[in-house]
Amino acid sequence: MRWLGRPTPAEPGPVPMPGATSLLEQNVSPATSPAAGTQVADVLASPTATAVLPENTLVQPAPRPTFLAAIPANWRPNRAWLSLIPSPRSTPFTFGYLVLLLGTSLLIRFGSSKLTDKLLAASSTDAHNMARHPFTALLTSAFWIADGGWLPYAVIFAIAVAPFERRFGGLRTALVFFSGHVFATIATELPVMALIHTDVLPHSAGRWLDIGVSYGFLTTAGVLVAMLRGRSRIVGIAALELFVIGVYVTDDPATLASVVTVLGHACAAHFGLLVWGPRLRSVPRIAR
Numbered sequence: 001m002r003w004l005g006r007p008t009p010a011e012p013g014p015v016p017m018p019g020a021t022s023l024l025e026q027n028v029s030p031a032t033s034p035a036a037g038t039q040v041a042d043v044l045a046s047p048t049a050t051a052v053l054p055e056n057t058l059v060q061p062a063p064r065p066t067f068l069a070a071i072p073a074n075w076r077p078n079r080a081w082l083s084l085i086p087s088p089r090s091t092p093f094t095f096g097y098l099v100l101l102l103g104t105s106l107l108i109r110f111g112s113s114k115l116t117d118k119l120l121a122a123s124s125t126d127a128h129n130m131a132r133h134p135f136t137a138l139l140t141s142a143f144w145i146a147d148g149g150w151l152p153y154a155v156i157f158a159i160a161v162a163p164f165e166r167r168f169g170g171l172r173t174a175l176v177f178f179s180g181h182v183f184a185t186i187a188t189e190l191p192v193m194a195l196i197h198t199d200v201l202p203h204s205a206g207r208w209l210d211i212g213v214s215y216g217f218l219t220t221a222g223v224l225v226a227m228l229r230g231r232s233r234i235v236g237i238a239a240l241e242l243f244v245i246g247v248y249v250t251d252d253p254a255t256l257a258s259v260v261t262v263l264g265h266a267c268a269a270h271f272g273l274l275v276w277g278p279r280l281r282s283v284p285r286i287a288r
Helices: 023-027 040-045 092-110 113-123 127-132 134-143 150-160 162-168 170-197 203-207 214-227 231-251 256-280
Strands: none
Touching: 092 113, 092 134, 092 150, 092 162, 092 170, 113 134, 127 134, 127 170, 127 203, 134 170, 150 162, 150 214, 162 170, 162 214, 170 203, 170 214, 170 256, 214 231, 214 256, 231 256
């Protein structure tokens, strides 16, 4: 019975070949260990190796290069300045109006002179047209620029109309703009019509070309000045008055047309400053 107490000899296991690596050792190698991640050197060394990412790791796609990314940082425009440019989303009235003025300016520039002269003569708010078709003249005269210089008016609209629309919205901007245009036109053309009717002025004074958008944007500018407080309002009023006087002096102050125009500018600016300004001062800013 001694054989019961003898220890059982261990069965011989497989003998590894020289230079071979155990399969268990391969499974726990750092190259494929989930906790350790994937080493680039191990992946590149073996064509059959598989990269294993750590747990809870999200792979984000590489961002596509944008247009501004190709521009040096010191050359990129400031976003604060870009926000002042009229856009169809933030200022649809201002943007659409500038597009319309650009179209009529291009028509004056490249269209036939016979067609453009006929359109301008029918759109003019002179005494002759105001006596025969006042509504058509009042509406269409605000869609033309006399000298065709669209770019300066685009800058003026960005300063005097777009801020108004951002504060009060497009519908109220259109109401104030066109009400100032109509009021200033009637206030200046009715006296001219009366003077022509009484033979104080010749009948030729009732057929000068009277078109433009200056009455409208001066009305919105007057409201914006009325929104200011303290010394800023005083500075704004002075700048508004100097603008009106500057346009008159640089135009042709000796002609009757320039006198009528400067009176219309003054009426439009003070209409916005004294009439619309107090009414809109308590109106809350629209929500964006």
